[in-house]
Amino acid sequence: MTPILEYKNLKKYFTVGHRGLLRREPITVKAVDGVSFVINKGEVFGLVGESGSGKSTVAYTTIGMYRPTSGAIEFQGESLFTKEGKRPRHIKKEIQIVFQDPGSSLNPRRSVKEILELPLSIHQPAKKHIGRVAELLEMVELPVDYMYKYPHALSGGEKQIVAIARALATEPSFIILDEPTSALDVSIQGKIINLLLRLRQEFHLSYLFITHDLSLMRNVASRVAIMYLGKICEVAEASEFFRNPKHPYTQMLLSSIPVVSEEEEKLKPKRVQSRGEIPSPVNIPSGCSFHLRCPYKMDICPRVDPEMVDTGEGHYVRCHLYPVQENSRPVAV
Numbered sequence: 001m002t003p004i005l006e007y008k009n010l011k012k013y014f015t016v017g018h019r020g021l022l023r024r025e026p027i028t029v030k031a032v033d034g035v036s037f038v039i040n041k042g043e044v045f046g047l048v049g050e051s052g053s054g055k056s057t058v059a060y061t062t063i064g065m066y067r068p069t070s071g072a073i074e075f076q077g078e079s080l081f082t083k084e085g086k087r088p089r090h091i092k093k094e095i096q097i098v099f100q101d102p103g104s105s106l107n108p109r110r111s112v113k114e115i116l117e118l119p120l121s122i123h124q125p126a127k128k129h130i131g132r133v134a135e136l137l138e139m140v141e142l143p144v145d146y147m148y149k150y151p152h153a154l155s156g157g158e159k160q161i162v163a164i165a166r167a168l169a170t171e172p173s174f175i176i177l178d179e180p181t182s183a184l185d186v187s188i189q190g191k192i193i194n195l196l197l198r199l200r201q202e203f204h205l206s207y208l209f210i211t212h213d214l215s216l217m218r219n220v221a222s223r224v225a226i227m228y229l230g231k232i233c234e235v236a237e238a239s240e241f242f243r244n245p246k247h248p249y250t251q252m253l254l255s256s257i258p259v260v261s262e263e264e265e266k267l268k269p270k271r272v273q274s275r276g277e278i279p280s281p282v283n284i285p286s287g288c289s290f291h292l293r294c295p296y297k298m299d300i301c302p303r304v305d306p307e308m309v310d311t312g313e314g315h316y317v318r319c320h321l322y323p324v325q326e327n328s329r330p331v332a333v
Contacts, residue, residue, distance in 0.1 A: 046221030157188035
């Protein structure tokens with residue numbers, strides 16, 4: 001496997017206010033807190049978590065909307081950020097994103113032609129692009145005359161397909177899919193997924209697929225990572241992940257997936273009941289951040305934050321149920 005994108009102890013903190021009599025003590029949200037993992041060329045890497053887990057912050061930091069507080073992101077061995085905090089121009093072309101809500105990600109005052117021409121004009125300012133616009137529409141199976149339409153004349157699915165075409169415009173090698181189907185009707189979700197999988201094969205793309213829908217990951221992802229309050233809990237191959245979930249949080253998520261038959265119910269792990277609510281990201285619990293909700297909580301859990309452990313066959317988990325062995329080191333996945 002050849003890595004295309006590598007996250008090295010990535011942290012992104014936000015100051016959201018101040019406390020104290022003189023309002024000098026900053027209130028910090030640790031949106032991403034020491035995340036490390038590798039995405040390989042050609043794979044669909046699924047990043048799953050509840051709202052507020054930090055998965056979208058990972059995406060927005062990757063495309064340069066945010067600068068990391070610390071840590072690094074490397075694209076094919078090259079840092080995504082210079083010492084001045086800028087992104088190299090050639091990397092901007094290689095990494096693109098499809099946002100969750102196509103209605104807000106497309107400029108309502110621009111035609112489809114103008115929307116697709118914009119990234120082309122940035123990276124190839126001297127060329128005429130109408131031929132490339134027609135080619136992009138054909139790639140995503142939209143009629144060429146759609147280039148003269150405006151977003152208000154398109155359905156939700158068509159808007160997202162235009163957003164996918166825009167992401168393809170610069171001929172990227174890596175695309176971030178930030179919940180690309182969650183804002184769409186169920187009837188169109190399958191079409192979008194099939195389109196994305198076809199484009200991946202046809203253009204040798206790699207995807208970071210961000211979602212809260214675990215059942216979708218079973219059929220789409222090569223590997224799956226679970227995020228909780230800014231940290232990675234578990235990473236595994238998709239088949240291993242669904243067959244043998246190890247982290248209590250993962251087991252809780254999988255056991256809550258709705259099913260329609262007894263056969264599907266038998267495939268789910270033993271139901272894990274969580275306790276309480278998700279803590280505020282402003283006041284993350286000490287030790288393991290999941291311990292307030294975990295049915296297997298031990299004395300060590302509130303005191304010590306667990307390290308990521310390799311349990312074999314590319315399956316990694318960050319939980320005190322799987323202690324670090326003597327003479328071993330924490331692993332990055």
